Amino acid sequence: MSDLVALAQTLGAAQYDAGGRLRHLLTLEGLRRDTLEELFSLADSLVEVGERSVKKVPLLRGKTVVLLFFEASTRTRTTFEIAAKRLSADVVTLSVSASATAKGESLLDTIANLQAMQTDAFVVRHADSGAAQLIACHVAPQVAVVNAGDGCHAHxxxxxxxxxxxxxxxxxxxxxxxxxxxxxxxxxxxxxxxxxxxxxxxxxxxxxxxxxxxxxxxxxxxxxxxxxxxxxxxxxxxxxxxxxxxxxxxxxxxxxxxxxxxxxxxxxxxxxxxxxxxxxxxxxxxxxxxxxxxxxxxxERSLILPQVTNGIAIRMAVLAQTVGRGGADDA
The missing domain is CATH 3.40.50.1370 (Aspartate/ornithine carbamoyltransferase)
Known part of the structure; x- marks a missing residue:
């Protein structure tokens, strides 16, 4: 077995909890094919939420999702925010330029302080490859981490x-x-x-x-x-x-x-x-x-705008699986 294969399996295993459910989404490396298919099926059931007059389901009611974007973003940040709100989560977007990290606080100290506020999930975009993995190694077992893009590594x-x-x-x-x-x-x-x-x-x-x-x-x-x-x-x-x-x-x-x-x-x-x-x-x-x-x-062959629309359903599915550790029964 090559070192790369072993690393992929290690990363993949770290994204599942003891029951085999998706706990974090840090990379697609090492994930099972059935995990992708489950996320696609869940997204299928969540697409129609965006077509309702009231675009909300209670899957993540009472959960707090923090968006930590250390790089500029429009589509990814906005679709994650919409996705979390459509699942009825409370959403906090951290302004990095005004955050304690800009004043010299370490990334892990920032995470520890936010976790002390009973945060349930972190959605992280960072310029350094491996930042999301680092955070995932230092959060409590009930806290989920979703990688929204890290360096040149993964999205x-x-x-x-x-x-x-x-x-x-x-x-x-x-x-x-x-x-x-x-x-x-x-x-x-x-x-x-x-x-x-x-x-x-x-x-x-x-x-x-x-x-x-x-x-x-x-x-x-x-x-x-x-x-x-x-x-x-x-x-x-x-x-x-x-x-x-x-x-x-x-x-x-x-x-x-x-x-x-x-x-x-x-x-x-x-x-x-x-x-x-x-x-x-x-x-x-x-x-x-x-x-x-x-x-x-x-x-007519361009799917650039449908990609954006589908981004909401997919990110809803990811948050439902990691933060809610469940399906769309309440959708």
Whole structure:
């Protein structure tokens, strides 16, 4: 057994409680396939909550969920907040710029103080890889930790909502061909997507982009590296675009936005290499004219906005499973 496999199994085991239920969601690595399927089924039952005139169910009534976002976020933070409130939880969003950590308090001291206020769950986004795991190792047994993105490591709920969206439109995964296009090197989303796609049975995964952003060594993550966009998109069923992670780049990984778009931007011409019914997805925020043409972002095959909508149902399901340790019987 390789060290990487052993590490994945250790991380996976740490996310389950003694009864085998999901306690934390830190990464998709080491999770069981049936866990993903349970979350998808639960999300199915929660989607319709958003269509009600009163968009609430009492699953997490009396629970307190703290959103700890040490990095800027719009979609992830907002959808987590909406998800928790639709489950009737009390939600506190910590303003990091005004928090004690900005005054020198350690991350773990901040967690200890918030936990002393009878917090039931922490949803954490942090610039450092492993931050969510560190917090999970120091919370009480009844407290859940959900990773909302850590460094370049993982973004499990984004990958889950992407997979859930694919499932809605394609049903099964086994025969799919999927291309992940763009800044794979710095992308926590891509790493989580890769784990999830493999777990659900996808065998043909292409990692597409320039050698500076998709070096050949990235094949060890479980995909085939392609530096030519047309080759990477040939006959694929799903195109997962990635944002250029400029905030994580320390040097000139691309000559210019214009040249990047000419070579790796998803245009109608480039998309023609994929299957005629290929799905187009992007975790956002999208940079029009850099990663994707407006005509493609807004076309009928684009699922960018449905991804956002599905993010609420998936995050409701994750919170229900980890914080509520239950299902949707009260939905």
């Amino acid at each position: 499990p709920t984004q990958a889950l909502l992407d997979l859930y969206t694919i499932r809605q439109h394609r049903g099964s995964f086994d025969q799919l061909k999927v291309a992940i296009v763009g800044d794979v090197l710095h992308s926590r989303v891509a790493r989580s997507q890769l784990v999830g796609l493999r777990l659900l049975g996808v065998k043909d995964i292409r990692l597409v982009g320039p050698a500076t952003l998709v070096p050949d060594r990235m094949a060890c993550l479980g995909g085939r590296v392609c530096h030519d966009l047309r080759e990477g998109l040939a006959d694929v069923d799903v195109v997962l675009m990635l944002r250029l992670q400029r905030e994580r780049m320390a040097g000139g990984f691309v000559p210019s936005d214009r040249e990047y778009f000419e070579l790796y931007g998803l245009t109608e011409t480039a998309l023609a290499a994929a299957r005629p019914d290929a799905l187009v997805m992007h975790p956002g925020p999208i940079n029009r004219g850099v990663e994707i043409a407006s005509s493609v972002a807004d076309c």
